[in-house]
Amino acid sequence: MTSRERVLEHITKNPGITFRKLAQELEMGIGNLQYHLRHLERENKIVAKKLGGRKYIFPADFSESYKPLMIAISNESQRKILILLAEDEKNQHELAEKLNLTPSTINYHMERLEALGLVRKIKHGKNVIYQPNYDKDVLIRIIREYKPKIWDRLADKLIDLTLTFRGEEYD
Template identity: 50%
Template sequence: MERRSEIFDAIRAKPGITFRELARELGVGIGDLQYHLWKLEKEGRIFSRRAGRRRYIFPRGLEEDAQRLLIAISTDTRRRILLLLMEGPMGQKELAETLGLSQPTVSYHMSELVRLGIVKAERSGKNVVYTLSYDPETVVRLIREYRPSLWERLADGLIDLLTSVGDEK
Protein backbone atom coordinates (compact mmCIF):
# COMPACT_ATOMS: atom_id res chain seq x y z
CA MET A 1 0.00 0.00 0.00
CA GLU A 2 2.93 2.33 0.70
CA ARG A 3 4.24 1.81 -2.86
CA ARG A 4 0.79 2.65 -4.28
CA SER A 5 0.66 5.88 -2.27
CA GLU A 6 4.10 6.81 -3.57
CA ILE A 7 2.95 6.18 -7.15
CA PHE A 8 -0.24 8.19 -6.66
CA ASP A 9 1.67 11.10 -5.10
CA ALA A 10 4.04 11.13 -8.08
CA ILE A 11 1.09 11.27 -10.50
CA ARG A 12 -0.53 14.12 -8.56
CA ALA A 13 2.77 16.01 -8.52
CA LYS A 14 3.31 15.51 -12.24
CA PRO A 15 -0.03 14.98 -13.99
CA GLY A 16 0.33 13.69 -17.53
CA ILE A 17 3.47 11.74 -16.71
CA THR A 18 4.10 8.87 -19.07
CA PHE A 19 4.22 5.27 -17.91
CA ARG A 20 7.94 4.91 -18.72
CA GLU A 21 8.84 8.23 -17.12
CA LEU A 22 6.98 7.24 -13.93
CA ALA A 23 8.76 3.87 -13.81
CA ARG A 24 12.13 5.57 -14.30
CA GLU A 25 11.55 8.32 -11.72
CA LEU A 26 10.34 5.95 -9.02
CA GLY A 27 12.68 3.08 -9.85
CA VAL A 28 9.72 0.72 -9.97
CA GLY A 29 9.65 -2.43 -12.08
CA ILE A 30 7.28 -2.45 -15.05
CA GLY A 31 5.12 -5.31 -13.75
CA ASP A 32 4.92 -3.81 -10.26
CA LEU A 33 3.95 -0.41 -11.68
CA GLN A 34 1.33 -1.93 -13.99
CA TYR A 35 -0.28 -3.70 -11.04
CA HIS A 36 -0.45 -0.59 -8.86
CA LEU A 37 -1.73 1.58 -11.71
CA TRP A 38 -4.42 -0.99 -12.42
CA LYS A 39 -5.45 -0.91 -8.74
CA LEU A 40 -5.42 2.92 -8.66
CA GLU A 41 -7.59 3.03 -11.80
CA LYS A 42 -9.97 0.46 -10.33
CA GLU A 43 -10.23 2.60 -7.17
CA GLY A 44 -11.09 5.59 -9.39
CA ARG A 45 -8.10 7.64 -8.24
CA ILE A 46 -6.36 7.88 -11.61
CA PHE A 47 -7.02 7.39 -15.32
CA SER A 48 -4.84 7.16 -18.36
CA ARG A 49 -5.05 8.38 -21.93
CA ARG A 50 -3.22 7.00 -24.90
CA ALA A 51 -1.88 9.47 -27.46
CA GLY A 52 0.24 8.01 -30.19
CA ARG A 53 2.52 5.37 -28.70
CA ARG A 54 2.52 6.82 -25.20
CA ARG A 55 0.26 6.34 -22.23
CA TYR A 56 -0.26 9.44 -20.07
CA ILE A 57 -1.43 9.10 -16.49
CA PHE A 58 -3.56 11.68 -14.68
CA PRO A 59 -5.17 12.02 -11.27
CA ARG A 60 -8.96 11.78 -11.46
CA GLY A 61 -10.68 15.16 -11.82
CA LEU A 62 -8.03 16.95 -13.86
CA GLU A 63 -9.70 19.34 -16.30
CA GLU A 64 -9.85 18.26 -19.96
CA ASP A 65 -7.96 21.33 -21.21
CA ALA A 66 -5.10 20.61 -18.83
CA GLN A 67 -4.95 16.97 -19.96
CA ARG A 68 -4.63 17.90 -23.63
CA LEU A 69 -2.07 20.59 -22.95
CA LEU A 70 0.05 18.35 -20.73
CA ILE A 71 0.09 15.70 -23.46
CA ALA A 72 1.03 18.39 -26.00
CA ILE A 73 3.99 19.65 -23.98
CA SER A 74 5.32 16.17 -23.28
CA THR A 75 7.85 16.44 -26.12
CA ASP A 76 10.50 19.09 -26.59
CA THR A 77 9.59 19.77 -30.22
CA ARG A 78 5.94 20.43 -29.41
CA ARG A 79 6.89 22.70 -26.53
CA ARG A 80 9.10 24.72 -28.87
CA ILE A 81 6.31 24.93 -31.46
CA LEU A 82 3.85 26.15 -28.83
CA LEU A 83 6.31 28.80 -27.69
CA LEU A 84 6.57 30.10 -31.24
CA LEU A 85 2.80 30.05 -31.76
CA MET A 86 2.35 32.06 -28.57
CA GLU A 87 3.92 34.92 -30.53
CA GLY A 88 1.30 34.61 -33.28
CA PRO A 89 0.20 32.50 -36.27
CA MET A 90 2.91 30.81 -38.34
CA GLY A 91 3.15 28.64 -41.41
CA GLN A 92 4.72 25.20 -41.51
CA LYS A 93 7.71 26.34 -43.56
CA GLU A 94 8.42 29.21 -41.16
CA LEU A 95 8.15 26.89 -38.16
CA ALA A 96 10.49 24.36 -39.79
CA GLU A 97 13.10 27.01 -40.61
CA THR A 98 12.95 28.65 -37.19
CA LEU A 99 13.22 25.33 -35.37
CA GLY A 100 15.80 23.87 -37.72
CA LEU A 101 13.58 20.85 -38.47
CA SER A 102 12.38 19.22 -41.66
CA GLN A 103 8.90 20.11 -42.89
CA PRO A 104 7.70 16.47 -42.52
CA THR A 105 8.79 16.51 -38.86
CA VAL A 106 6.92 19.76 -38.24
CA SER A 107 3.92 18.38 -40.15
CA TYR A 108 3.82 15.31 -37.90
CA HIS A 109 3.92 17.35 -34.69
CA MET A 110 1.39 19.86 -36.02
CA SER A 111 -1.06 17.06 -36.87
CA GLU A 112 -0.73 15.79 -33.28
CA LEU A 113 -1.31 19.28 -31.87
CA VAL A 114 -4.33 19.79 -34.14
CA ARG A 115 -5.72 16.37 -33.14
CA LEU A 116 -5.37 17.32 -29.47
CA GLY A 117 -7.22 20.59 -30.14
CA ILE A 118 -4.28 22.74 -29.00
CA VAL A 119 -3.67 24.26 -32.44
CA LYS A 120 -5.95 25.22 -35.34
CA ALA A 121 -4.85 24.78 -38.94
CA GLU A 122 -6.19 27.09 -41.63
CA ARG A 123 -5.39 26.76 -45.30
CA SER A 124 -4.22 29.96 -46.98
CA GLY A 125 -3.65 29.18 -50.66
CA LYS A 126 -0.96 26.49 -50.81
CA ASN A 127 0.14 27.13 -47.23
CA VAL A 128 -1.28 26.07 -43.89
CA VAL A 129 -1.21 28.66 -41.12
CA TYR A 130 -1.29 27.44 -37.53
CA THR A 131 -2.65 29.33 -34.53
CA LEU A 132 -3.08 28.40 -30.89
CA SER A 133 -6.58 27.32 -29.91
CA TYR A 134 -5.94 28.68 -26.44
CA ASP A 135 -5.17 32.13 -25.20
CA PRO A 136 -1.39 32.18 -24.51
CA GLU A 137 -2.12 33.23 -20.91
CA THR A 138 -4.10 30.00 -20.42
CA VAL A 139 -1.18 27.96 -21.74
CA VAL A 140 1.20 29.76 -19.39
CA ARG A 141 -1.15 29.30 -16.41
CA LEU A 142 -1.55 25.57 -17.01
CA ILE A 143 2.19 25.02 -17.40
CA ARG A 144 2.99 27.03 -14.28
CA GLU A 145 0.30 25.24 -12.29
CA TYR A 146 1.00 21.67 -13.34
CA ARG A 147 4.66 21.67 -14.38
CA PRO A 148 6.53 24.50 -12.63
CA SER A 149 9.99 23.02 -13.33
CA LEU A 150 9.08 22.81 -17.01
CA TRP A 151 8.18 26.49 -16.94
CA GLU A 152 11.77 27.38 -16.06
CA ARG A 153 13.11 25.24 -18.93
CA LEU A 154 10.58 26.80 -21.32
CA ALA A 155 11.65 30.28 -20.32
CA ASP A 156 15.30 29.36 -20.95
CA GLY A 157 14.34 27.79 -24.29
CA LEU A 158 12.39 30.88 -25.32
CA ILE A 159 15.35 33.12 -24.53
CA ASP A 160 17.65 30.85 -26.58
CA LEU A 161 15.17 30.72 -29.45
CA LEU A 162 14.63 34.48 -29.55
CA THR A 163 18.37 35.08 -29.34
CA SER A 164 19.05 32.74 -32.28
CA VAL A 165 16.29 34.36 -34.37
CA GLY A 166 17.72 37.79 -33.59
CA ASP A 167 21.23 36.66 -34.64
CA GLU A 168 19.98 35.58 -38.09
CA LYS A 169 18.64 39.04 -38.97
Protein backbone atom coordinates in the same frame (compact mmCIF):
# COMPACT_ATOMS: atom_id res chain seq x y z
CA MET B 1 4.24 5.33 2.54
CA THR B 2 3.15 2.36 0.44
CA SER B 3 4.22 1.88 -3.16
CA ARG B 4 0.71 2.67 -4.35
CA GLU B 5 0.64 5.90 -2.36
CA ARG B 6 4.02 6.84 -3.87
CA VAL B 7 2.68 6.20 -7.37
CA LEU B 8 -0.44 8.30 -6.74
CA GLU B 9 1.55 11.13 -5.17
CA HIS B 10 3.95 11.20 -8.13
CA ILE B 11 1.08 11.28 -10.63
CA THR B 12 -0.60 14.09 -8.67
CA LYS B 13 2.61 16.14 -8.76
CA ASN B 14 3.24 15.28 -12.45
CA PRO B 15 -0.14 15.11 -14.21
CA GLY B 16 0.14 13.80 -17.76
CA ILE B 17 3.27 11.78 -17.03
CA THR B 18 3.85 8.88 -19.39
CA PHE B 19 3.90 5.31 -18.14
CA ARG B 20 7.58 4.82 -19.04
CA LYS B 21 8.67 8.07 -17.41
CA LEU B 22 6.71 7.19 -14.26
CA ALA B 23 8.42 3.79 -14.06
CA GLN B 24 11.80 5.42 -14.60
CA GLU B 25 11.33 8.22 -12.06
CA LEU B 26 9.97 5.89 -9.38
CA GLU B 27 12.58 3.25 -10.23
CA MET B 28 9.80 0.68 -10.27
CA GLY B 29 9.48 -2.45 -12.37
CA ILE B 30 6.96 -2.32 -15.19
CA GLY B 31 4.87 -5.22 -13.91
CA ASN B 32 4.78 -3.79 -10.39
CA LEU B 33 3.77 -0.35 -11.69
CA GLN B 34 1.06 -1.84 -13.93
CA TYR B 35 -0.35 -3.65 -10.90
CA HIS B 36 -0.61 -0.45 -8.86
CA LEU B 37 -2.00 1.58 -11.76
CA ARG B 38 -4.76 -0.99 -12.37
CA HIS B 39 -5.79 -0.71 -8.72
CA LEU B 40 -5.66 3.10 -8.77
CA GLU B 41 -7.83 3.13 -11.91
CA ARG B 42 -10.36 0.73 -10.35
CA GLU B 43 -10.47 2.97 -7.28
CA ASN B 44 -11.13 5.96 -9.59
CA LYS B 45 -8.04 7.77 -8.34
CA ILE B 46 -6.35 8.06 -11.75
CA VAL B 47 -7.29 8.08 -15.42
CA ALA B 48 -5.12 7.21 -18.38
CA LYS B 49 -5.34 8.67 -21.86
CA LYS B 50 -3.70 6.92 -24.80
CA LEU B 51 -2.34 8.94 -27.69
CA GLY B 52 0.14 7.97 -30.37
CA GLY B 53 1.24 4.76 -28.68
CA ARG B 54 1.86 6.46 -25.33
CA LYS B 55 -0.18 6.32 -22.18
CA TYR B 56 -0.53 9.59 -20.23
CA ILE B 57 -1.65 9.32 -16.62
CA PHE B 58 -3.61 11.95 -14.71
CA PRO B 59 -5.17 12.22 -11.25
CA ALA B 60 -8.90 11.51 -11.58
CA ASP B 61 -9.85 15.04 -10.55
CA PHE B 62 -7.54 16.75 -13.05
CA SER B 63 -9.38 19.19 -15.33
CA GLU B 64 -10.36 17.55 -18.60
CA SER B 65 -9.74 20.79 -20.51
CA TYR B 66 -6.08 20.91 -19.38
CA LYS B 67 -5.22 17.35 -20.39
CA PRO B 68 -4.46 18.09 -24.06
CA LEU B 69 -2.07 20.89 -23.09
CA MET B 70 -0.33 18.68 -20.51
CA ILE B 71 0.15 15.95 -23.11
CA ALA B 72 1.49 18.43 -25.67
CA ILE B 73 3.93 20.22 -23.37
CA SER B 74 5.43 16.93 -22.26
CA ASN B 75 7.10 16.87 -25.71
CA GLU B 76 9.78 19.55 -26.14
CA SER B 77 9.13 20.22 -29.83
CA GLN B 78 5.38 20.49 -29.35
CA ARG B 79 5.88 22.77 -26.35
CA LYS B 80 8.09 25.05 -28.46
CA ILE B 81 5.53 25.06 -31.27
CA LEU B 82 2.74 26.03 -28.87
CA ILE B 83 4.86 28.84 -27.42
CA LEU B 84 5.65 30.14 -30.94
CA LEU B 85 1.99 29.96 -31.94
CA ALA B 86 1.06 31.87 -28.78
CA GLU B 87 2.97 34.81 -30.32
CA ASP B 88 1.17 34.64 -33.67
CA GLU B 89 -0.05 32.20 -36.30
CA LYS B 90 2.68 30.66 -38.43
CA ASN B 91 3.11 28.39 -41.43
CA GLN B 92 5.09 25.15 -41.57
CA HIS B 93 8.15 26.81 -43.10
CA GLU B 94 8.30 29.50 -40.37
CA LEU B 95 8.02 26.90 -37.62
CA ALA B 96 10.65 24.66 -39.22
CA GLU B 97 13.04 27.58 -39.61
CA LYS B 98 12.60 28.92 -36.06
CA LEU B 99 12.92 25.48 -34.46
CA ASN B 100 15.61 24.16 -36.80
CA LEU B 101 13.47 21.12 -37.65
CA THR B 102 12.56 19.56 -40.98
CA PRO B 103 9.15 20.31 -42.51
CA SER B 104 8.21 16.63 -42.15
CA THR B 105 9.00 16.75 -38.42
CA ILE B 106 6.86 19.88 -38.07
CA ASN B 107 4.08 18.11 -39.98
CA TYR B 108 4.24 15.15 -37.58
CA HIS B 109 3.94 17.39 -34.52
CA MET B 110 1.20 19.51 -36.07
CA GLU B 111 -0.86 16.37 -36.74
CA ARG B 112 -0.53 15.43 -33.07
CA LEU B 113 -1.42 18.95 -31.92
CA GLU B 114 -4.42 18.94 -34.27
CA ALA B 115 -5.57 15.58 -32.89
CA LEU B 116 -5.43 17.12 -29.41
CA GLY B 117 -7.53 20.05 -30.64
CA LEU B 118 -4.79 22.58 -29.84
CA VAL B 119 -4.20 23.98 -33.33
CA ARG B 120 -6.28 24.75 -36.38
CA LYS B 121 -4.91 24.69 -39.88
CA ILE B 122 -6.18 27.06 -42.49
CA LYS B 123 -5.30 26.57 -46.14
CA HIS B 124 -4.44 29.60 -48.25
CA GLY B 125 -3.80 28.07 -51.68
CA LYS B 126 -0.74 25.85 -51.27
CA ASN B 127 0.21 27.50 -48.00
CA VAL B 128 -1.09 26.19 -44.65
CA ILE B 129 -1.30 28.54 -41.69
CA TYR B 130 -1.49 27.14 -38.16
CA GLN B 131 -3.45 29.02 -35.53
CA PRO B 132 -3.54 28.34 -31.80
CA ASN B 133 -6.76 26.85 -30.49
CA TYR B 134 -6.00 27.25 -26.78
CA ASP B 135 -5.95 29.96 -24.16
CA LYS B 136 -2.43 31.36 -24.14
CA ASP B 137 -2.68 32.39 -20.48
CA VAL B 138 -3.67 28.82 -19.54
CA LEU B 139 -0.62 27.48 -21.45
CA ILE B 140 1.72 29.75 -19.47
CA ARG B 141 0.01 28.91 -16.17
CA ILE B 142 0.24 25.15 -16.83
CA ILE B 143 3.93 25.39 -17.72
CA ARG B 144 4.60 27.44 -14.60
CA GLU B 145 2.55 25.27 -12.21
CA TYR B 146 3.12 21.76 -13.48
CA LYS B 147 6.42 21.91 -15.29
CA PRO B 148 8.59 24.16 -13.10
CA LYS B 149 11.83 22.79 -14.58
CA ILE B 150 10.64 23.93 -18.00
CA TRP B 151 9.67 27.32 -16.60
CA ASP B 152 13.13 27.71 -15.05
CA ARG B 153 14.80 26.86 -18.38
CA LEU B 154 12.59 29.37 -20.22
CA ALA B 155 13.43 32.04 -17.64
CA ASP B 156 17.17 31.28 -17.95
CA LYS B 157 16.97 31.57 -21.74
CA LEU B 158 15.16 34.90 -21.43
CA ILE B 159 17.86 36.20 -19.08
CA ASP B 160 20.59 35.01 -21.45
CA LEU B 161 18.85 36.62 -24.40
CA THR B 162 18.36 39.93 -22.56
CA LEU B 163 21.98 40.03 -21.45
CA THR B 164 23.17 39.14 -24.94
CA PHE B 165 21.28 42.12 -26.34
CA ARG B 166 22.97 44.31 -23.74
CA GLY B 167 26.39 42.85 -24.61
CA GLU B 168 26.84 41.16 -21.22
CA GLU B 169 27.40 37.54 -20.24
CA TYR B 170 25.59 35.61 -17.55
CA ASP B 171 26.99 32.62 -15.64
